[in-house]
Amino acid sequence: MLRALLRRWASYRYRFVPWIALRLRRRTIRYVPEKSKDKIISDEDVLETLLKIFKALFINDFSRQMDFFALLPEVKSKYLELLTIQFKRSKTTGYNHQSQNIFNPEEVLFNTLGFSITRDRSSLISAGTGVFVTKGFVPKGAVVSMYPGTVYQKYEPIFFQSIGNPFIFRCIDGVLIDGNDKGISKAVYRSCSKRDQFGPFQMSDITWLTPAVQNPMAIGQYVNNCSHNKAANVCYQEFDVPEYFPIELKQYLPNITYSHDIPVPLRCVVLVTLREIKQGEELFSNYYTLVN
Numbered sequence: 001m002l003r004a005l006l007r008r009w010a011s012y013r014y015r016f017v018p019w020i021a022l023r024l025r026r027r028t029i030r031y032v033p034e035k036s037k038d039k040i041i042s043d044e045d046v047l048e049t050l051l052k053i054f055k056a057l058f059i060n061d062f063s064r065q066m067d068f069f070a071l072l073p074e075v076k077s078k079y080l081e082l083l084t085i086q087f088k089r090s091k092t093t094g095y096n097h098q099s100q101n102i103f104n105p106e107e108v109l110f111n112t113l114g115f116s117i118t119r120d121r122s123s124l125i126s127a128g129t130g131v132f133v134t135k136g137f138v139p140k141g142a143v144v145s146m147y148p149g150t151v152y153q154k155y156e157p158i159f160f161q162s163i164g165n166p167f168i169f170r171c172i173d174g175v176l177i178d179g180n181d182k183g184i185s186k187a188v189y190r191s192c193s194k195r196d197q198f199g200p201f202q203m204s205d206i207t208w209l210t211p212a213v214q215n216p217m218a219i220g221q222y223v224n225n226c227s228h229n230k231a232a233n234v235c236y237q238e239f240d241v242p243e244y245f246p247i248e249l250k251q252y253l254p255n256i257t258y259s260h261d262i263p264v265p266l267r268c269v270v271l272v273t274l275r276e277i278k279q280g281e282e283l284f285s286n287y288y289t290l291v292n
């Protein structure tokens, strides 16, 4: 009995440490039988969705992509057909695509995936900000949001960043993601992002640290925990970015590795819907996970 209890305790994987410490008595627990089964949808489906939305954002944002076209002709040829369509469209509408985007990022999200999300005051009293579906609907089993932040391996130091920080997400394998957009966490993310910049090319998105996000899905760190009368409608799913991920789309990835002493794939965490979510509904996840 004692051994079984100890085994359970050893396999307990917590998500948000300070939150759990304060709310142990009110928790609900999700059982994950095996690590490999902790996925609602396949990695291929996650990748497909990310590529779809990132390509749409890239195309919408051609004016900022001239460095790619100048320095990487293969990227230009990949998008040439789309560039031509865009150019024709801007001529007929009289729109100057050199100066501005055609749509804002939330509109691109809506036009591409059929929904948009935003941060607003939570429907739960004293839960601060939450994330809502503002337009359209999200079908069951869809990627609805991303958890941005600096990615720390188990052995990397996070002590100072973690003090009083409710945005530290723990992955099943112990990797931590610091999604705080303020203070020392913000400075660390910015610094890592500058370090990894490849000439004029951004290898990650830093706009989630500002009010003007360029990847509208990167607000998943504001999703609140479910409660007794608000069941979880999304869950976290880990996704390692494959090596062949297109370089021109990395600028929309809202995660960065803290250090690259040992090369590891970039860890992202996406939020996947557990049921259809309609316009006006708030997203709720479950901060607790038990791994057997």
Ligand SMILES: C[S@@+](CC[C@H](N)C(=O)[O-])C[C@H]1O[C@@H](n2cnc3c(N)ncnc32)[C@H](O)[C@@H]1O
Pocket: 016, 019, 122, 124, 125, 126, 127, 128, 129, 130, 166, 167, 221, 222, 223, 224, 225, 226, 227
């Ligand atoms: C990851 S943050 C979520 C964003 C947060 N609501 C905010 O405005 O910054 C986690 C924190 O949100 C609050 N929170 C999350 N779920 C809650 C709930 N069901 N009821 C009350 N507060 C909640 C707690 O303060 C928790 O430490």
